[in-house]
Amino acid sequence: MAYEKSVASTTTTLDPSVIKVLRNTYALLAMTLAFSAIMCGVAMAINAPYMGLWTLLPFFICLWMVEKNKNSSAGLIWVFALTGWMGFTLGPIISFYLATSGTEPVITALGGTALIFLACSGYVLVTRKELSFMGGFLMVGILMAFVAAIANFFLQIQGLALALSCIFLLISSGVIMWQTSAIIHGGERNYISATVTLYVMIYNVFTSLLHLLGMSND
Template sequence: MNDRYTSLRAGSLRSRSATTVIDASAHRVLRNTYMLLSLTLAFSAVTAGASAALGLPRPGMLLTLAGYFGLLFLVNKFRDRGLGVAFVFALTGFMGYTLGPIISHYLHMPNGAQIVMTAMGGTAAIFLGLSAYALVSKRDFTFMGGFLFVGVLVAFLAGIAAILFQIPALSLAVSAIFVLLMSGMILFETSNIVRGGETNYVMATVSLYVTIFNLFTSLLHLLGFASND
């Protein structure tokens, strides 16, 4: 009986250790993801700044959706090839272009620069804080995947409805919900990489980039609304 107990306890400890130690492959995916993410964020910031400085018009909802999903399809298709990285830069550059007119709009508001900088600082603080928590605690947040997928889908459709029917209150509620959902996505994606659920750094980068993009624009909307009041 004692031998059996000792064996079960040792197995439990090994199992627990396996869930808290990042193996070499997961560490490599995590490192490559953060490296590519930092480069794409910088590239996106450049395209957003150029778009705002040149006063380029907003591409519109249909063109934005077509460009986003079209480039996302290409990224996924070539995810295991070098061309996939090129399409990641194309996607993030395009999203940066769509972000330029939005930033320009807020910069023309009273205290616009403060709103943009606060949104940027809030986005960075949330991302770094939640990523660090997921990495240090090594808790399993992958169980949130199904809930987050449904939540994002519902919020996305509600956001489109708010634009089409011009319902400011619904748009504001969607932004608040997106802040919570994107915070959950950061925990989920980081945990998924650490636990070996996501083994492709290209797709991991796109997921985290889209999360950061939506978090930033949602904070912009909320802070802009608060400033108008």
């Protein structure tokens, strides 16, 4: 009986409000990824320098403005400001890997990122897993990894950098699943917040894969 109930719950049609949030989230996510790619191309074209930790200041300002305006149309402007900036800062990183390792790690990282996103979100959409219990663990984990990454920016420990890339890859994949589950089960009804979360995790997955592949080639 319990098994039949579980099967029935996973095959039930999604609520219209859930479908609306999913549709708006994925549509905005696609647009921000495209805009981010354009800004990345601009940075590469003008040979923009890598700015290190200074990239975090505009990031946090835009992130704060997104959160403040997420319930208004102004939130969309700040979403594109945030993702455009992140795309721009990705330009020098990709240029570095193209110059040192060629196109293979970049293309492989792009393909791997798409595969991981589709697998993580697809699994939750199909199984309808309720993953709210993962939220606290994932947030603490990504915060600790972020602090460790800032520390390693100064320490320059290659082994720690490798470990952090693996940790970011795993945690970001988990957050993609958690965020998708939150949309399905009513924990997230703001598509702007959902888009930003998914975008940042996709960015983390891509840069982590790129780092791991670049180190492998070295």
